[in-house]
Amino acid sequence: DAGVTQSPTHLIKTRGQHVTLRCSPISGHKSVSWYQQVLGQGPQFIFQYYEKEERGRGNFPDRFSARQFPNYSSELNVNALLLGDSALYLCASSLGHENTEAFFGQGTRLTVV
C-alpha cells in the first residue's frame, strides 16, 4: 500500500511568488493535515481538512490556504512568498477527523530566495 505521497519533493521559489504543494493521503483516509517545519524546530500545525471541509487552522497568515478534493487529496497554497516561508511542509493523513494516528509524508522542501 502506498503511504502518504507529497509532490514536489523540493522546490525553489522567489520572494513574492506563489506556490502549490500537493498531498495524496493513504487510501481510505479522509482527513489531511498540513504542518510547517522550519529548520531546527518541531512541525507547526497549519490546517486540518476532513471530508473536504476545513476543520481547523493554525496561527498562519491568510497567505496560506488549502483545499481538499473529492478524492481526499489536498493542496496547500502559499501566496506572496517570504524568505521565512522556507521550510519542510509535511502532510499527514488519518482515517477520521479524530486524528489519533497520523501518518506523515516525506514532505516538500520549499526554499524561498
Add this chain to the structure above:
Amino acid sequence: AQSVTQLDSQVPVFEEAPVELRCNYSSSVSVYLFWYVQYPNQGLQLLLKYLSGSTLVKGINGFEAEFNKSQTSFHLRKPSVHISDTAEYFCAVIRVTSGTYKYIFGTGTRLKVLA
C-alpha cells in the same frame, strides 16, 4: 493549553548503550501522547503512542515509553541503541479545539549514536 517540552536538544550515546529521551507535557484535559522519529531529509515516522490503558507503551525498533501522569512525563527509552537509531526524535501531544485535532510537537531531540 497543551504544550510539550523536550528537555535535551542533543543526546550523544555510544552504540549498545541504553538511552532515555525526556518529554514533559502540560495538559488540563485527556492526553494523547506520541513519539515520532525523523531521519535526515525524511518525514515523520510514528514510533509509539499512548491513548489510554497501560502506561508502558512498546513501539517499533525496540523503543518504549512510560506515561507518568503525576510527573506529566512521557520519556522514551531503548535498552541498547544502534548506529541506525541516529535521528531526530519528536514528542507530541494532541490538542483538541472545537473539533480540530492538531498535533503539538516539541522542539526535538537529536540522538547521535557513536561507534
